[in-house]
Amino acid sequence: MSPPVEGLAIGDQPSGPATDTGHLHRLYRSLCREESHGWSFLGFPDHLGQVVGELAPLLGMFVDHREDPYCRNLFDAGTQEYEEAVLEYFAALAGASPGEVHGYVAASPQVALLNGLAMARRGLPEPSVYLCEQTRYDVVRACELLGMNRVAVRARPDGTMDVEDLRLQTRMRRGAGAVVVAACGTPLRGAIDNVAELRAVAAASGPVHVHVDAAAGALAAAHSDPVPPWSLAHGAHSITLSGHSLLGLPVPAGISLVRREPVTPTPSGITLPDHLVVGSRSGLGALLLWTRLRSLGRAGVAAMVARCQDVAAYALEQFEAAGVSPERLPGSLTVTFERPPSWVVEKWRLHCIGDLARITTTGPMTHTAVDELATDLSAARQKVAA
DSSP states (O other): OOOOOTTOOOOSSOOOHHHHHHHHHHHHHHHHHHHHTTOSOSSSOOOOTTHHHHHGGGGGOOOEEOSOTTOOOTTOOSOHHHHHHHHHHHHHHTTOOGGGEEEEEESSHHHHHHHHHHHHTTTOSSOEEEEETTOOHHHHHHHHHHTOEEEEEOBOTTSSBOHHHHHHHHHHTTTSOEEEEEEBSOTTTOOBOOHHHHHHHHHTTSOEEEEEEETTTHHHHHTSSSOOSOSGGGTOSEEEEEOHHHHTOSSOOEEEEEEOOOOOBOTTSOBOOOSOSOSSEESHHHHHHHHHHHHHHHHHHHHHHHHHHHHHHHHHHHHHHHTSOOBOOTTOSEEEEEOOOHHHHHHHTOEEETTEEEEEOSTTOOHHHHHHHHHHHHHHHTTOOO
16 A cells, blocks of 8 residues: 555644645645546546535535435434435436335445345345346446346447347246346446336246346436436336436435335234345435435426537537547437547546547536547547647
């Protein structure tokens, strides 16, 4: 382990609060300067800007949720009602009424994913998890942590799951139960699986639960025209969503939604455990999401997504002119293109997989940022370092 940066080490005695505040202010100004140029992290864009100011009062609160959002007890500080409002918003976004699903706001999309997969395997005999070979690593890791058997399914050229290979794989394990993880926003191309199609194919071979990993693409998919078949309205049993990167929250927050099923008592009369894989949890993420969503409203979120989609369409045009063979799926905020030389990758901190690079048009991605990146891509094609 490398030693701490000079001046940041934690010593035996308390440090001067003014000195430490100065460190944090300098860090904040540095990040804001990069963000203002529009090219801070185009591979993993994020944006806070004015959002930090409106959310700052929440950092003075300690919010501990010890039950699910629908329970009230002595420890409830009145904040679970805010969580319920957030869940109602995301349930509607995913095509369900609040009474059709239960859920909660998790500390991150990864924790929400663990909850979704844990709920998915309940009631199935010996389920395997069917994953597309282009699924996010977080899904693979969640299966490892839960001890679930993984079955890789081939991907189509556009990154979606190959339906015929899924049919073959589930028939080979007929009757054991299948947890099919559909994607709404794959890591490279932002591809979206057809939930209804996957469910129909897998169900032909036995009991099935379709979980949608929509942490990367839910907001864009829900506001696209036409809306792709990605959600609970299209036959999914559970779904993991997220909004912190597009909404500009200062901390991660994930949302887990699962269709309500009748509570099954055990032989002893004790009901099955509740719908959470965690006990005590922070309520900060729910309050942050509520504050941000209220400040935008449904119309504001739709307008924000439309702006991001417009930038993505513009990027496709500019990158085509730069000669880097870009691709973009309908409605997606992701644009892929030929991987440029390392100096371009490092300058723009691009996310690269193999021979391809990508940008996601949230946060600092503007038409100006696209123009600057396109100029560098064109120069790189001409072997001229800008």
